[in-house]
Amino acid sequence: MKVRGWLTAVLTIVLVVGLVVPAMASHVIKFGGQCDRTGATKVVGVEICPGLTDYVALVNKKGGVLGHKLEYTEIEHGYTVDRGVEAYERLKRDGAVAIFDYGTPIVYALTPRHMDDKIPGITPGFGRADSTDGTAWPFIFPMAATYWSQAGAGMQFIKDNGAKKGTKIAHIYYDNPAGREGIPIVEAVAKKEGYQLRLFAVPPPGVEMGPQVIDITRRFKADWVLGHLFGQAPAVSIKEFKRAGFPMNRFVSFVWGAGEANIEGAGWDVAQGYIGMQYSSTGRDLPVIREIAQKVYKDEGKEVPKYVGSVYYSRGVLNGAILAEGVRLAVQNHGLPVTGDKVRLGFEAIKNFDLQGFLPPMTVTAKDHEGGGWVRMYQVKGTEWVAITDWIRGYRDEVMTLVKQANKK
Amino acid sequence: MINRECGVYQTTYEGDMALYPLPLARYSTLGAVAILLLLPLALDSHAMSLANLMLLASIGAIGLNILVGYTGQVSLGHGAFMMVGSYTAALVTVRLGLPFWVGLPAGGAVAALVGAFFGIPSLRIKGLYLAIATLAGQFIIEWTINHSTWISGGVQSTLYVPTPTFLGWEINSEYRRYFMVLPVAIVAYVAALNLVRSRVGRAFIAVRDRDIAAEIIGVDIFRYKLLAFAVSSFYAGVAGALWTYYLKIANYEHFTLATSVSYLAMIIIGGLGSVLGSVFGAVFITLLPIVLVYVVEGGAALFGFKYAAIADFLANLRLIIFGGLIILFLAIEPEGLFRMWGNVKRYFRLWPYSY
Numbered sequence: 082m083k084v085r086g087w088l089t090a091v092l093t094i095v096l097v098v099g100l101v102v103p104a105m106a107s108h109v110i111k112f113g114g115q116c117d118r119t120g121a122t123k124v125v126g127v128e129i130c131p132g133l134t135d136y137v138a139l140v141n142k143k144g145g146v147l148g149h150k151l152e153y154t155e156i157e158h159g160y161t162v163d164r165g166v167e168a169y170e171r172l173k174r175d176g177a178v179a180i181f182d183y184g185t186p187i188v189y190a191l192t193p194r195h196m197d198d199k200i201p202g203i204t205p206g207f208g209r210a211d212s213t214d215g216t217a218w219p220f221i222f223p224m225a226a227t228y229w230s231q232a233g234a235g236m237q238f239i240k241d242n243g244a245k246k247g248t249k250i251a252h253i254y255y256d257n258p259a260g261r262e263g264i265p266i267v268e269a270v271a272k273k274e275g276y277q278l279r280l281f282a283v284p285p286p287g288v289e290m291g292p293q294v295i296d297i298t299r300r301f302k303a304d305w306v307l308g309h310l311f312g313q314a315p316a317v318s319i320k321e322f323k324r325a326g327f328p329m330n331r332f333v334s335f336v337w338g339a340g341e342a343n344i345e346g347a348g349w350d351v352a353q354g355y356i357g358m359q360y361s362s363t364g365r366d367l368p369v370i371r372e373i374a375q376k377v378y379k380d381e382g383k384e385v386p387k388y389v390g391s392v393y394y395s396r397g398v399l400n401g402a403i404l405a406e407g408v409r410l411a412v413q414n415h416g417l418p419v420t421g422d423k424v425r426l427g428f429e430a431i432k433n434f435d436l437q438g439f440l441p442p443m444t445v446t447a448k449d450h451e452g453g454g455w456v457r458m459y460q461v462k463g464t465e466w467v468a469i470t471d472w473i474r475g476y477r478d479e480v481m482t483l484v485k486q487a488n489k490k
Numbered sequence: 491m492i493n494r495e496c497g498v499y500q501t502t503y504e505g506d507m508a509l510y511p512l513p514l515a516r517y518s519t520l521g522a523v524a525i526l527l528l529l530p531l532a533l534d535s536h537a538m539s540l541a542n543l544m545l546l547a548s549i550g551a552i553g554l555n556i557l558v559g560y561t562g563q564v565s566l567g568h569g570a571f572m573m574v575g576s577y578t579a580a581l582v583t584v585r586l587g588l589p590f591w592v593g594l595p596a597g598g599a600v601a602a603l604v605g606a607f608f609g610i611p612s613l614r615i616k617g618l619y620l621a622i623a624t625l626a627g628q629f630i631i632e633w634t635i636n637h638s639t640w641i642s643g644g645v646q647s648t649l650y651v652p653t654p655t656f657l658g659w660e661i662n663s664e665y666r667r668y669f670m671v672l673p674v675a676i677v678a679y680v681a682a683l684n685l686v687r688s689r690v691g692r693a694f695i696a697v698r699d700r701d702i703a704a705e706i707i708g709v710d711i712f713r714y715k716l717l718a719f720a721v722s723s724f725y726a727g728v729a730g731a732l733w734t735y736y737l738k739i740a741n742y743e744h745f746t747l748a749t750s751v752s753y754l755a756m757i758i759i760g761g762l763g764s765v766l767g768s769v770f771g772a773v774f775i776t777l778l779p780i781v782l783v784y785v786v787e788g789g790a791a792l793f794g795f796k797y798a799a800i801a802d803f804l805a806n807l808r809l810i811i812f813g814g815l816i817i818l819f820l821a822i823e824p825e826g827l828f829r830m831w832g833n834v835k836r837y838f839r840l841w842p843y844s845y
Contacts, residue, residue, distance in 0.1 A: 118805035127802055134798045155797070157783065157805045162744045163543045166737070167780055170539035170664065186743035189648055193738035197653075197662055209646060257636070258646045258743075265645075 110146065110408055110419050113154035113172035114181030114400070120160030121312075122184065124342045128388045130155055132397020133181065135373050135389070137405065142376045146409045149417075153401075158183070162190045173198060179407060179424045181400050182207065185259050195220040200421035201407070201428060205360065205400055206336060210262055211487035213480075215429065215450040218488075220421070222428055222450045224403050224443075225360040225396075228259070228309065229480045230454030231335045232266035234358060236274075237475020238333060238458055239305045246275035251303035253293060253318065255310045256282040263309050263335065269479045279303075287314030290321055298325040309335040316346025319355060323347075329354035330460070336360055339459065339466070340392040349464045356469070358456040361399040361440055363466055365390035368437040369398060392466065395439075402436050403428070403443075441472040454480065494839055509683060526672060530665045538664035540780065545668075545675040546732055547772035551756040552682045552765055553725020558754070559762035560686055561718035562698030563612050567605075567624035568726050569749035570631035573742055575601040575727025577641055580649040580740035590654035590661075590735045594674065597731030598724040604631065605723020606716045613712055616701075628747055635742050642742070649740040667736055674732060678725060682765045685721070694718055698763075759819060761826025770827035778815065782808045 114133065117126035137153040145151060154175065156168035165187035172180055173194075180195070180202050182188045188204045192212070195202040196219070204212070205225035212218040213227055226234065239250065252267045254260045264280060271278035279301055281293040287310055297303045306327070310318055315338030322332060332355055334343075339357025365374070370390045378385045388394045411419050411427030431445040431452065441455030454474050459466040498513070500506040510516045530538060554568045575597030582593045608627035612620050635641050643649040654661045654670065661670050685691045693714045696704035705711050734740045752775055760771020786808050787797060797804070823830045 116801075118802055119809050130801065131798070134801075138798070155801065157801070157808075159779070159805075159809075161748075162737075163547070163776060164779060167536075167539055167543065170536045174534055174536040186741060189739055189741045190737045190744065193650065209648075258648065261645045 108149045108417050108419075109152050110149050110178060110412075111152045111154070111176050112179045112181075112404055112408070112424075113156065113168075113175070113177045115158050115165055115168045115183040115187065116155050117160040117183055118157050120158070120184075122160055125340070125393050126183065128391055128393035129183075129397035129400070131386070131388065132394040132399075133401040133404075134397075135377050136369075136398045136401030138377045139369075139373050140401075140405050142380075146405055147412050149412065151405065151408065153404075158187065160184050160187070162186055165190060166194075169194060173200060178411075178419045178421050179203065179404055179428075181404065192218070192221055198421065199425075201425045203400060203403055203428075205403070206396060211484055213449060213451040213454075213484045214488045215447045216488075218450065219447075220425060222403075222445070224428075224445070224450070224452055225399065226336070226358070226454045226456045226474070227451055228262040228335065229266045229483055230451060230474060231309075231358055231456055232263035232307070233270070233454070233476035233480050234456045234474050235307050235333050235335070236267065236270040237473060238356075238470065239307070240274065240475070241473075244274070244276065244305065247277060248305065249277045249279075249301060249303045250305045250307060251279050251281055251297040251301055252307045253281040253283060253290070253297065253310070254308075255287055255312075255314055256284045257311075260309055260311065263307075265483055266476065266479055267307065269483075270476050273476075273479070283310060283314055283318075287312060288317050290314070290317060294318070294321040294325050294327075298322070298327050303327075304331065306332045307335075308332060308338055311337050313346065314338075315343040319344070319347035319352050323351050330356060332356060333458070334358065336456070341466075342393075344461055349461065352461045355461045357459050357461075357466065359392065359395075359459050359466070360456050361395045362438065362457065362468070363390065363392045363395040363459065367439050369402075369439045370395070373398070399440060402434075402440065403431070406431055406434055509680075509687075523676065526676075530668055535664045538668050540777065542664060542667055542671050542736060544773050544776045545671045546729060546736060547753075547756065547776045548769045549675050549678045549732065550726055550729035550753055551760065551768035551772040552678055553722045553729065554753045555757045555760075555762065555765065555768040556682060556685070556694070556725065557718050557722035559757055559764065559768075560691065560698060561694040561715065561722075563609070563715060563718060564617060564621040565624040565719075565722070566621050566747070566750050566754070567608055567627035567631070568722075568753045569745040569747060570608075570628040571601045571605045571723040571726035572730030572733070572749065573631060573635060573745035574604045574723075575730030576734045576740045576745065577635055577649065577730075577742075578727065579731030579734045580643075580651050581641070583651050583654075583734075584643070584649055589656070590670070590731075591656065593735065594728050594731045597734075598727040601727025601730065602720040602724040605726065606720040609716050609719025609723075612715045612719065625747070628750055632742060632746065647742050649734075651734055651738050651740065653738060654735045661735070670735065671732055674728065678728065679765060679769070682725075682768075686765065690714070690717065695763075755816070759816060759826055761828030764826070764828040766831070767826050767828030770831065774819075774827060779808065779812055782811055786811070 116130040117123055134153060137151050141150055158164035158168050169191050180200060182191050182202045182204045185207050188207045201220045201222055203222045203224045208223040210227035210229040212221040212223055283290045308318055334357045336358050339359060344352045374385045374389055407424050407428040410430045411423040415423040428445055429447045431443055434443045443452035445452045455472040457468055457472050458470040460469045510519055557563050557565050578600040579593035579597040582588050582596045611623040636647050661667055693709045696709050697714055701711055756771035756775045757768050759774050761767025786804050790804055
């Protein structure tokens with residue numbers, strides 16, 4: 082009798098705990114992403130990925146998204162496609178409602194899967210420009226200025242700084258698909274404004290560009306150079322242009338030539354005046370970065386790592402912020418449980434989201450998955466990147482025409 | 491499988507020449523096929539994706555082993571031949587609207603032609619020099635596809651392929667993709683096993699062991715070297731085409747020099763001159779980095795470390811362990827995993843009465 086009484090009591094407790102507690106407990110929202118810490122782009126990965134995880138940690142420290150904790154899973158793929166596919170399948174199995182895709186080939190390989198599985202993928206800085214059109218690519222979100230927008234903004238900056246009809250512009254680009262992506266906009270703008278434009282290809286791996294630089298500086302005598310290079314190439318280009326005596330403040334680089342590592346490769350003193358685009362603000366003196374340093378590191382008694390506030394770290398924070406904001410809007414507008422489709426709607430409801438000035442005023446719509454295509458020009462001054470413009474964009478009509486054309490095929 | 495020959499007496503030539511002369515070997519092979527067919531019942535979609543990746547790698551590795559392991563022609567252009575197959579399949583499907591089962595042989599055939607063309611230098615040069623010549627092939631093919639928009643479909647060099655269907659059956663999940671990849675892999679495997687036992691295969695082996703001797707006994711070196719390149723590239727092309735249908739996209743960045751090198755690594759670790767060894771190698775190189783993710787991260791969690799805090803260290807540790815294991819396996823058995831498997835088999839053949 083006594084035993085039965087005990088049993089009943091235990092069973093009751095188990096039942097109560099089992100049924101009531103999960104109902105009261107907050108819902109954990111799972112999402113994930115890939116990272117490259119050992120492969121071709123590890124220099125970028127080792128800073129982007131902590132940026133993302135630190136932002137998620139910050140959100141959780143502050144009580145999560147509308148009271149729900151976020152659980153972010155990072156899977157390292159070493160920039161290989163097969164491990165990227167594996168990572169995606171693992172995240173999908175574990176119930177991820179949104180995925181950050183790392184690396185251009187992996188983004189390409191996973192795009193059909195995102196569309197089939199209705200799990201939105203964000204691809205800032207990696208994605209293809211034509212996926213800006215959300216009506217054609219509902220589950221792909223570039224979420225940061227694509228190469229087309231970067232080209233538009235670069236040409237706008239050059240125009241704002243005195244380019245007129247007949248100005249000579251050289252576009253030096255990395256000879257791979259991503260590197261060639263900016264060309265149509267550069268060409269369209271040059272034609273519209275009557276600039277003299279010449280294109281210079283740098284074959285991979287981009288460590289040899291003496292002939293192109295001599296061509297640009299001696300024969301073509303360019304007034305401006307618009308550079309779209311990756312990996313080691315930006316550092317080499319800075320050194321070569323400096324050696325050829327080209328003024329650094331006439332060189333405008335796309336986003337992958339605008340990190341600290343690119344400048345360190347050439348030397349900060351050599352690169353003085355070099356101009357680079359950013360799609361997120363950078364530096365330590367920003368509210369969100371200060372908050373991360375305080376809440377994620379100092380409050381835990383940890384030292385703030387050197388990379389906090391660097392260019393690539395800031396891009397990681399952008400990824401985290403967009404994911405968290407999309408999830409927040411999904412929960413707020415469409416309730417629990419969160420699904421991939423709801424997060425897509427959440428992303429598309431992002432409006433004037435700028436994270437206290439850290440991001441451009443991002444507004445994402447079902448038509449525009451890029452969030453406006455804003456960039457900000459930074460210049461190398463001393464040993465840091467200093468913002469020299471506000472958020473700018475340019476030739477939006479040309480960019481959108483191209484997006485429309487690309488998706489018509 | 492572990493087979494004992496005792497009590498088996500062949501009375502016909504056909505019986506003696508069969509692929510599996512022993513009844514037990516036949517049954518165990520059929521059992522293995524049955525397990526492969528029933529695998530989807532036991533695995534979740536993530537594990538299925540692993541199975542698919544391993545099968546895809548196996549097809550490519552078998553092809554490379556025919557060239558490098560059996561014919562002795564070192565090639566660094568395998569990735570490029572896969573690229574040819576991949577784009578051919580995509581073009582056949584996108585431009586002509588043909589289904590995947592036409593795209594697969596088409597990809598193989600075009601890759602075989604291209605492969606035979608880039609095999610021509612093998613008639614004059616051997617060994618490391620040939621490796622460099624095929625390396626040139628890798629870059630030439632990559633550059634050509636990358637720069638001719640007619641092939642690559644635009645500046646982005648990317649072609650999207652619609653979901654493949656087979657008799658109205660949409661191949662749109664990892665389970666269904668498994669049944670697209672598995673039959674091709676089985677056919678590729680059995681075909682390779684039979685090829686190396688045939689007249690052509692014997693000629694390949696003769697060329698590998700000493701080409702002058704092979705020429706003296708009447709093997710047409712010109713023909714067989716090019717044939718080896720063609721067959722190997724056919725496999726590569728089919729593997730590349732399958733990648734296209736598997737990912738629903740053709741993109742040259744999947745098939746760079748790094749891919750060629752990793753396929754070479756597969757067959758060296760698996761065992762040069764062995765079809766089963768190619769499969770072992772493909773499984774090893776595909777699975778090990780992924781298993782290490784679980785092992786290393788699980789180990790770190792066991793000691794109370796948080797992933798985010800030491801992610802860099804773990805990533806590099808995995809790489810070190812991966813490299814270390816490759817060296818270890820090659821040091822223990824330079825002839826590869828296949829030989830290791832053979833040693834195990836030989837030990838148990840006479841067990842417990844080994845002498």
